[in-house]
Each structure stands twice: as structure tokens, then as C-alpha cells.
Amino acid sequence: MTGLSHHLIVAPILVPFVAAAILLFIDERSRVTKAMISLGATVIMLTVALLLLHMANGMENAAGNAGGVYLLGNWPAPFGIVLVLDRLSAMMLMLTATLAIPALAFSLARWHNSGAHFHTLFQLLLMGLNGAFLTGDLFNLFVFFEVMLAASYGLLLHGSGQLRVKAGLHYLVINLASALLFLVGVSLVYGTAGTLNMADLALRLPELAPDRRVFLEAGLAVLGVVFLIKAGVWPLNFWLPTAYSAAAAPVAGIFAILSKLGIYILLRLVMLTSGDGTALTEVARTVLLFGGLATITFGAIGVLASQALGRLAGYSVLVSTGTLLTIIGFGGQASASGALFYMVSSTLTIAAFFLLIELIERGQDAGASVLAVSMEVYGDADEDDADDEIGVTMPGTMAVLAVCFSACAILLSGLPPLSGFVAKFAILSGMIGSGAESDAAIGPAGWVSATLLILSGLCALIAMTRSGIRTFWASIEGTVPRVLVIEVAPVLMLLTLTLVLTIGAGPVMRYMQETTATLSEPRNYINAVFEARRIGQEAARP
Amino acid sequence: MELVLSIGIGVMTGSGVWLILRPRTYQVIVGLSLLSYAVNLFIFGVGGLKVNAPPLLGTGADVSTLADPVPQSLVLTAIVIGFATTALFLVVLLASRGLTGTDHVDGKERPK
Structure with missing residues (x-):
């Protein structure tokens, strides 16, 4: 692949970076300009x-296709x-960008006004995320991780x-400590x-x-x-449920993808080192399997125990993790492609849920809500609402x-x-089920995982039903929250996307299956990286 | 030299871990700084310890007389990032102190 389209690979990092830089120079008071630049980017x-x-x-699975490798600085x-x-x-x-637009649109109603540099931090967060998804280098990964984390500290405090x-x-303390661990690991x-x-690491691993x-x-x-x-x-x-439920709604919405980065x-890494042929991957898979099972259990108990909706959503993130x-620990291609589908679906859902929670809790009494602090913010915001009407207050809210x-x-x-x-x-x-590729008997790990997966869905159903009844049918105050169209539209958009995902499940699943097929052949990735040609070199070749 | 370096890293890591487990934000920030010094030294250490060896490559130079430049550049990046995030933590620490009136990490004193 040559020409301009090749440079598109670096665009997901450059676009938010440039946008963030421009946004820094614009005065905080010209909010519309800032919002437009941010949304445009x-x-x-x-x-x-x-x-x-x-x-x-469009890329072929065959080795030797180096179209997706971009050499920064033109070094091999x-x-x-x-x-x-x-x-x-x-x-x-794609998932990051689809999540960013509703979160940003939601913030335009009022949240982006409640602190300085919201849009700059938001763009930097996107830059860090995109960079971390694209990079093929461990130290560069650390740098993008830190860019993303630094922006997320600012956004969490927004x-x-x-x-x-x-x-x-x-x-902050948790992430600073883990950044130090990251450095120890990398070195x-x-x-x-x-x-x-x-x-290169995957290549050298077996020969050490x-x-x-x-x-x-x-x-x-x-x-x-x-x-x-x-x-x-x-x-x-x-730290996770507390941090996510304390964050402002649009921030929590975009945070839904941060845990997916890990x-x-x-x-x-597991897929790349799986060609190693030693016990390394086996040990990693076992740790992931048991860690995952423990996390589902903890998350499901947390979902059942949560009083506030924000914490419920926070624990749902844990269940999804x-x-x-x-499934990564369990291995197997069929369930892994299901897992990728689940990742997309659950990220969209949790983001929509975080946005929705804020709208619902707006109608409740400040004392009844755990998010008493954010209610204070609304108390102020409601007063100038009449002159500052962005959308129409909806009937039948x-x-x-x-x-x-x-x-x-x-x-x-999961119904x-x-x-x-x-x-x-x-x-x-x-x-x-019948999708399992081998005819071997299903081991105890499979049964336990499947049971926990179904039980966690049941827990979510019970908790959601209970909070739904309490919020919509047995509400004490009976006040209807003032909700603007621009705030409910992002939620609807995210939920529509999950509907699209359901209708288009065939093509999407095919894409996921191809993804796992590519991942399970680490040679593809390694060859692609090593066969990437420098630009000058390419011109010299016939 | 290796012994001195490893004792230094060990002592700093030990003190750092002890301090970040303390309940006061000031202790935590000092602990994090100590830990990051230890980690920076550690990164230096993995490149191999050499004295009076420049990380430069000339034609015909013997590689064994040179220092590895990669850990040095890693350490530089790590220092900058660590410094920035520690400064950010300091701001949050002060905000927390101002909002809650206490320097306990949970924002409230343990009931006596």
C-alpha cells in the first residue's frame, strides 16, 4: 500500500493532538468555538x-502483507x-471514536462548562487511547499510556x-504506582x-x-x-467503581473504554507470545482464567449490593472485564471471537448506562443520592437553564x-x-456448545465459566429490575427531571448502535472471526512488522 | 559498584513502599518520589554498569567499550513523565486538603 492512504494510520494520533493544541489557545469563554473544534476533530x-x-x-491473512505497518521516522x-x-x-x-462522539455531544449540554480545558483533556485522552491501540512498541505504549492517564486524571476531577x-x-496514586511497575517490567x-x-520480542523469546x-x-x-x-x-x-461513579457522566462514558485498553x-501480548511453545503462555492463561472468574464473582456481588446506580454501573464494568x-484465559478461537463481540457490545452498553444514570438521578432528591456533589452542580445549572435553552424540554421524559x-x-x-x-x-x-472446535470433553473450567457467566447476567437482571422499580414506579418525589434533547440523543444513539450490532451480527461476527484467526497466527504480525519497507527503499526497488 | 547500586535501589524501594502505605498524603507523595528514583536507577542498571563509557557509536568503535544508550533515553522519558504526574498529584493533594481540612488519604480522620 502506498501513497496518502498509508499515512492515515498515524492520523488517529495526530488529529486529536492537533485539535488539543489548537484548543489550548482559545479562550475558555468562547465555548461554542471550542465545542465545534472538538466535535469536528x-x-x-x-x-x-x-x-x-x-x-x-481488506488485508489478507497471508504473511507478507505489511500494509498496516507505519514506520515512524522511517527507520526499519x-x-x-x-x-x-x-x-x-x-x-x-473504531470503538473509541464511536464512544467519543456521544460522550462529547452529551457534555455539550452543560458539563463542558463546569471546569476549564474539558475539550483539550478529552482530545488528549483520545490521542493516548488511539496511540496505545496502534503502537507496536512497549516503551511507546508506556508513553501513550501516560498521556491517556494524565488526561484521565484531569477529566476525573472535572x-x-x-x-x-x-x-x-x-x-492517581494507584496509577502512579502501576506506572512505576510498568517501567520495571519494560526495563x-x-x-x-x-x-x-x-x-521482535515474540521472535527472540524462544531463543533466549x-x-x-x-x-x-x-x-x-x-x-x-x-x-x-x-x-x-x-x-x-x-478503586474502579468509586472512580467511575464519581466521574462526571460524559467522562464516565468515555472511561468505559479505558479498562478495555488493559x-x-x-x-x-498473550497472542503474540503464544507461538513460544513453553509454559509461559499456559501460566498466563491460567492466571487470566482464575482472575477473570474471581472478577466476575466480585463484580456480580457488587452489582447486587449496589444502592446507587453509579456504583451498579461501576461493578458492571468489572463483570465485563x-x-x-x-475467555482470554480459556482460549479457543470460537469463544474469543464471541468475546470481541462482547467487548464492543458491553462497552457501548456501559457508556450508554453511565450517561443515562445522570439523567435519571437528576430528578431525585439530592439527599437521597449518593452523588450529592454532582447534584449541587445541577442546582446551580438549573437556574440559568431558562435563558440558556439548548434543546427543548421533552414531554414524556x-x-x-x-x-x-x-x-x-x-x-x-444478556437477554x-x-x-x-x-x-x-x-x-x-x-x-x-457445538461451536467448540474440538470434540474433547468440556473441562470443569468450561462449566464453571459458563455457569458464572449466566449467573452474572441473572445478578445484573435482578439489580436492574430492583433499581428500575425504585426509580420509575416507586419514586418518592415523583419529580420529572429536566432533560434536554441533546442529552438524551447520545444515549439513544448508543442504544441504536447496539441494535445495529444485533441486526448486523452476521457480518460483525465474521469480522471478529477473521480477527481471532489473524491473532492466533502471530507469524502474520511479526512478518508484517519486519517486512515493512522504508519509503526511500521502496522507491529504489523496481 | 553493583552492590552499592542494588543496596541503594533496595533501600529506596523499601522506604517508598512503606511510605505509600501510610495514611497521610504527604507521606504518600514522598514514597512515590522515592519509588520513582529507585525505578529510574533500576532502568539504568539493566543497561549494564559502566564507568567512563560514552553512549556514542563511531566507525570502527568497539561496542564493548560503549554504554547502552537505550536505557538512558528510557530513563529520561521516565523522569519527565514521573515528574509531571507527581506535580499533578501535588495539586490534587492540596485540593483535597483544602476541601476536607485534613491530609488523610480518605479525606477524613479515623474515628478515635
């Missing part, structure tokens, strides 16, 4: 992500830093208030393997002398712990909210007809 990002998705989908692979676009990273880019500062403090890997390029291998494996284990913290595995996840890297980790809420409940518990069901069905049929 995100729409460009979505377009680029669509094009890249198309590009990745093991020496320079590379960006790698394959089906998995294209899918994650809107201020005691609750947010407290949650932000814990979030151990460099010290033993002598490379930080993921493809046993005495160096110990340190390399220790380094990879430390790195794994970092990504598990980010993904929120039990027992490293007690999963993405784990999946990438646990499910994904379990409660009905719309209730419909959205039940859609979220159906999606979270038909929405995409949550399709995802769980694909996973379960890969694990215990």
Missing part, C-alpha cells in the same frame, strides 16, 4: 477510523518505533467537588531480550538462554500485573428514560433481542 477521527477499519478488513522495524494496524487495533480505534477529589486522589524485558518491539529467560518472564509478569490493574481484575480493582494489551479475561433503562437492563443481563444476548450466545457456544 472527533468526527474526523470517526471517519479515519472507518477508513482504517475498511483497510484492515527493530530499530525504529512502529505503528501497527491490524483488524484488532482497527476495531478498537467538575470538582469533594467526592471527585477523593476518588481522584486514590485513582526487565529490555535488559534480557534487548528489544522493546513487540514483534534459560538463565535470562527467568528475568524476562518476571518482566512480562510485572507488565501483566500493570494491565490487570488497568483492566480492573480482582483483587486490584477496588484487556486489549493483554490479548495482544471478568468475562473478557476469563420519564417514558423515554424508562425505555432506555430497560434497554440497558436487557443488554447488561434477547439485543446484542448482549448475541455476544453471550457466541461466547457460550464457543465454550460448551
